[in-house]
Amino acid sequence: MIQTKLIDSDLVAWTIQQRRHFHMHPELSGQEFKTAAYVKEKLTGFGIPIDSRFSAPNVVAFFKGSEGNKTIALRADMDALPLHEEGDNKPYISTVPGVMHGCGHDGHTATLLAAAKWMSENPHLVKNNIVLIFQSSEEASPSGAQQLVKEGVLDGVDAIYGIHYLSGMPLGKIGFATGYAMASSDDFDITIEGTGGHGGYPHQTVDPIYIATHLIQAFQSVVSRSLNPLHAGVISFGGMQAGNSYNVIPEKVTLQGTIRAMSFDGAELMHKKTAQLTESLCASFGAKGHYHFIEGTPPLYNHPEACAVAKDIIVKSFGEDVFLEKDPVMGAEDFSYYLKEKTGAFINVGMQSEKSQYPHHHPKFDIDEAAIPAGIELMIQLALNA
Template structure:
């Protein structure tokens, strides 16, 4: 099925959708207007069964002229609590909220794919499920809720994509196997004994103890974990509130833990707590430690990844397909991959000549919109391939 002509015809429409959605970003679990826009737009295409199994998520099903395999395509819809500083004409109109992670583009690309494929229903064997998902940015994530609602029941493979400022526009990033890390967090309270800064011997210094913990947690990675494993432990919060001449009663800390190995992931909380307990007991302090498992790692299925890789080579050329290393960032697309086979890949948006160089989650994040029709092209053509040929 040749869709190149249709994609050229809807390129401007995809850009228009993206810009509209960019102007009206909504936070996780608040995507009411975004989901309503997506719902109405999908209904306008015809040939689609459109529903909202979760309040702010939208599902569209396209059934071909004959029964066959079922594949799913997913886009996320939520924005971030960031004040936009791009100065584009279509900048966010919702103060303090911004599509700084490309989800506006993800929705627009999937709408484009849905329009093209719905117009070619008579050429399709099997079924395509278009998933517009709420709350990717906030744990427990919309993907988990949608899986539990049954949207992947009967689905053979699922595909997801992400616009990526690490990659130049016109290029595609592919990762076989582990692609994105498990994303876990912890909170820690060190309870010492407050006192006068000039008389430290009469206190239990929570700051000094907490500082030792920050340093010693890194020894878990360097001396307790196989050096061939990939693990990151980052302390991201350190709060000790008191007067400048007072040793505080307690210190509140928070951190992020990223990993790929499921077995090692299970062991990490106990490893952290062992270090914390040893240091606090040595200095006569107490602690409260809470560990929270977040998103599981995104592990791509090799056979599906290979099919997307082949499609990307057809679309952008072999020299424009990059084999990416696994990223330590997290994604709730992992919930889908725990249910069925699939692949999560990346579409380049970086263009230094246009000043499009800022990373994800930055107030000046932008995309080269030439990336959008590339994403549509790969979604459409890979969907057709997956329906007609089981990946092996």
């Protein structure tokens, strides 16, 4: 277990208690009103004022530092997933059927609350102003981060940091990828309108299934022949709906898929190329192709200057051997909206162990609470030293 300097066992126990409360009472994206009310109650009890300018169920609070020359934002996400939790041996299993904290947001919320509690008890040590962001809707669209940015949550902020407890990273390690760290995540719907008919007379039809096979193949050329080979990208089809008869060529086919890119330019190019291919390829076969782009989250870019500060804090707080430089991943995270506007970094706190052996978004996922002390200490050190 990582050794901590600023926090004691009482704060750790309190944080675990809060985390288990959130775990037992999960709420889906955009519906975190009871969670928000609980967070507000705790912050008010700490004497930290709530900023009422921001849309519910988001909760934003402002801690005034003793000097206030810099303003640091710290973010935690509050939403749960539409999963039915498995694991009867948990004393804190979800009490809401079909909803569970399967990604660690209960831990993030409890950790940021713990940092707020510590700051309220040690105000003389906190020189920076701190914006505490308890965000709704990380797991769903529209993004809670995007909404808060539009509402001005980063106005006056010098840098922003967030953490994520990670089951795929060893317990006892803390780290991140510098630069592009996570991919964009956008979706698309495609409808191909052809001319249906008898399976024995295909020459009298415009077969949308046959056209769809060409379109699926052609989309892969965007990654292999249009995208810069040094910029990672993925296009995956996840759904296809067509006819339901052996010998009837349907009139219409619908496709669904996702686009992931590891750069802003790559995401824009892939969107443009897939739209063009849909229209032109379908037209070449005499069909109509309708492309609907569903904007998701941009790539997550960890600013090198903020990463240098974060690494220095991690090494000085926990030791050189704790820091782990990570590779970028094609997963997505709406913290990217904050980093698109302000300098900052998104940091992973490892918790891979027997207790946290299942991946995120798995019905048996759980946080190894042995990682929580490091998460609290990291949040506090970022508040003090970022």
